[in-house]
Amino acid sequence: MARTYQLEQIKQVVDKLDVAKYIEDGFIAYSQGRVVVPPVGEMIFEKPPGDVHIKYGYIKDDDYFAIKIASGFYENYKIDLPTSDGLILLFSQRDGFLASILLDECYLTNVRTAVAGQIVAKFMAPSKIECIGVFGTGVQGRMQVKYLKPVVDCSDIMAWGRSRDSLDTYKRDMEKLGYTIRTTTDAGEVTQKCRLIITATPSQTPLIDAGQIKPGTHITAMGSDTHLKQELDPKILQSADVVVADSIEQCLTRGEISKTLQAGLINKEDLIELGEVIAGHQSGRTSDAQITVADLTGVAVQDIQIAKAVHEALLQSDFADE
């Protein structure tokens, strides 16, 4: 019988899990064409304004399939509630039966997004990082940094934000976790100091110009996941030595790559897919002097894989308890 797990139970097992291994395997399966992802289901509400998305899919010949539901109701702050709620349902591919209800309140989406950043850094960051640059002071501006720990030996962060208040809060919160935080509202200061840069904002206009990028820099652009959002000057991707997409198909219509393709500054053939890099069929970074960019728009296989990892770990801990 399917079990229901609350956020606190989920957080406990996630912290002990090698999520990256699952997500890496997911990206490889995706790049091999073994992942089935039907079109996203959507409901739009007007009073109050909100939207609901249903994302679902599976890896062929795998044990499970997953259905993720996430809501965003943008006036929830008026009634002291978070904007988003969400859950992931995991079912068996052997019999269609429900296996787990993960009431993760969108937490697993945040983790799988941050883990993708970790994987990218592992394959694409230059060998020596003295300062990590972070654009954005929200959930991903924090989680991306935390999840870099296993692969990047650096706790010096330079955070960029538009608002002094958010930067101060970010600094205070992150210093409690042991990071050394400098803050700035000047993008040039980040590109000057940092050879590993994460962009994690909802910006719709470029935050960084091509002229600001130093040789030997890697940028993981994960804020833009729609056709409207954009964080990088398209010329950055044009001049980069390597441009990696989490999903080439998806990046044709959303994220930084779509903007650069539209501007005619790169070709689809110039793109490398993350799963190909992880599998070793394509190179990520080959020298510390290269400029590299990874564009992460979020792929359903990440949800499938993290749900599977968490389900299996919860099942084991249930058995241990019984």
Next chain:
Amino acid sequence: MARTYQLEQIKQVVDKLDVAKYIEDGFIAYSQGRVVVPPVGEMIFEKPPGDVHIKYGYIKDDDYFAIKIASGFYENYKIDLPTSDGLILLFSQRDGFLASILLDECYLTNVRTAVAGQIVAKFMAPSKIECIGVFGTGVQGRMQVKYLKPVVDCSDIMAWGRSRDSLDTYKRDMEKLGYTIRTTTDAGEVTQKCRLIITATPSQTPLIDAGQIKPGTHITAMGSDTHLKQELDPKILQSADVVVADSIEQCLTRGEISKTLQAGLINKEDLIELGEVIAGHQSGRTSDAQITVADLTGVAVQDIQIAKAVHEALLQSDFADE
């Protein structure tokens, strides 16, 4: 916080609920164009063969929206499991938060389908029924009969089936519930004796000819819900005085009506929608001599309404327990 309810808890409240009232209101809202139902989500599996459908939607300006997930894995009998699993998730339209997880294992779909038959009989059956005819000995062949009880004063049933074994099992099971059951493999015997007939088979060829239908008969055809299935000779609908569809839009492409439209034997303008009859804007049956047909293909608003009814009842019983 969302609560998870198991099948047994759900069954207990359903039996005490006036589900018909909720479903009637749902059909009325549907016919008034107040129901939003996006395209059904689908996943198809090959090894083992199975399919999963995600149906979802909401009544505008209502309290909730619903997402129903149902799987069918057709080789589950080999591993001693039911073919289908399913659940309904109910969320608040006020904030997007999950309200209830109803692990109903498709039971609520069976109930809402049977209740639609009850509603149709209430508005369309002739006033005096001496024997109810039932084509099909499966779940709906049983539940349709049980749910007629509040609206049709008759416990004499004539059941039609292809297999003597299934008919014998049906007779034995239903007699335990107090029904008088005659069985037959001759459709003509049913049409001769019964003025209220339910067809609840997965047939792909007509089971009843137009020439067999007596004046004063009502037929509820609920077995056919795809473009392949068909239980009635299209000439029955052509010669009927009233043809009601649960959803005219849906019946254009599936069910008995679609076959009759394709054959050019009726026009879309001849159709009446069930919600219009319930609301009193259109007549169902107006005399005991009429031949009437209702074509039920299953509408998402039925799922929304039964989930809402069950959620509200469960919430009340939870409060009573605390």
